[in-house]
Amino acid sequence: MSALYPFLAPDGDAGTDLVRSTEAKAAESLELRLRVLAGLGPALAACAAAMAAAFRAGGTLFAFGNGGSSTDAQAVAQVFRTPHGTSPGVPAICLTGDAALLTALANDVAFDVVFARQLAALGRPGDVAMALSTSGGSVNVLRGLEQARRIGMVTVGLAGAGGGRMAEEGLADHLFVVPSSSVHRVQEAQTTLCHVLRELAGRERAGT
Template structure:
C-alpha cells in the first residue's frame, strides 16, 4: 500500500474546505473535472448575484458619496485609503484607480499601507492600533476623504483612524461585510457600504465592484463641475 508523506496529508486537510467533494481516493479524472467545473460555476454565479444585489442595495449611498467626493476633490481635497491584510491590497487598488484611472481625470489618492517604513515605525513606536490614525494626523485636512476597507468592520486600527478622520472634519466611508460590524450606525462613519455575506471571498469581490462604481460616480460628477 502506498504511503503518503505526512506533509501531503496536512496539505490535503488544509484544503479540504475548498473542495469538500474531492475524496482522498478519487481516481476518476473525468468525474473530478466535472465536479471542479460545477464548483467553479457555482462560485461565479454566487459572486455575480451578490455583486448585483449589493450594487442595487447601495445605489443611493454610492451616488451620495460620489457627489460629496467630487465636491471635495474640486475644492482641493485628497483621498486616503487603508485596510488590513487582503483589504489593504484592496485599499491600495482603489487608491490606484483614482490616481491612474482608465479614463478621465487623475485624482489625488494615497494608500496608508504603501510606506513600509512609516507603517512599521508607527506599529513599533506607538502601537498597531494607531498606524493609520497617526498618519492622518500628520497628513490630512478637513477637506480630505478617508476610506476604510474591511470584511468585518471591527478592526481597532480602522475604527481609530475613522474616529480621527471624523474629528478632523474629513468625509469618512467604510466598506464592511457580514452585518457591517462596528462600522454600521457609527457616528464616525458618514457612509457605510455593507456586503451582506458570510464569505470573505464574496465580500471582497463585491467590495471591489462597489469601489469601482464609487470612482465612476465621483469621476462623472467631477466632469460636470
C-alpha cells in the first residue's frame, strides 16, 4: 500500500503529504488544460462552427467511447442536450446508453462494431460523431469514425498521447490530441475541451 500511496505510510505525515499530492495533481491538471486550450484555439473555433451548422440543420450529436471515455461520452451528450444561457439544447445521444443493444451487438456480431452498427442505423449525413479515446487506438471507436465518414457525418475525435491510429489514419475532420500519457490528465483535459466546444457551438448557433 505504501508503494502506491506513500502519503498514507504510518511513519509519514499523512495529512501534509496528502495535501501536497493533491495540490501537485491539481496544478498539473490545470497547466495541461490551459496549454491545450491555448494551442487549440483556432481548431476549437473551426470545429464549433461546423457543429453549430450541423445543429442548425437539425443534426444530432452521437458520442461514444469505452470505459472512462464511455462515462465522458454520456456527460457530453447530457451537456449538449441541456440549454445553456440563450443557447437551446440539441439532440444528443451516447452510444453506450442502451445496455441491451450494446450487449446484443457485442454478443451476436462483434464488440468491434458496437458503435459502427448503431451509427449505420441512426446516423444521417450532416449529423455529428464525437469519439473519445485516451489512446486513439480503440478498434470499435475507430470503426465508428469510419462509419460516420461513410455516412457523411461531421467527425470529431479526442485522443491522448500522440493520437494513435485516430491521428495516423486521419479519421476525424476535427482532431484534438491531449499531449499526455496519463489517462487521468487526458480525460480531464478532454472534459474541458468538450465543455468549450459546447460553449462555442452554442454561441455560434445563436449568432452571439
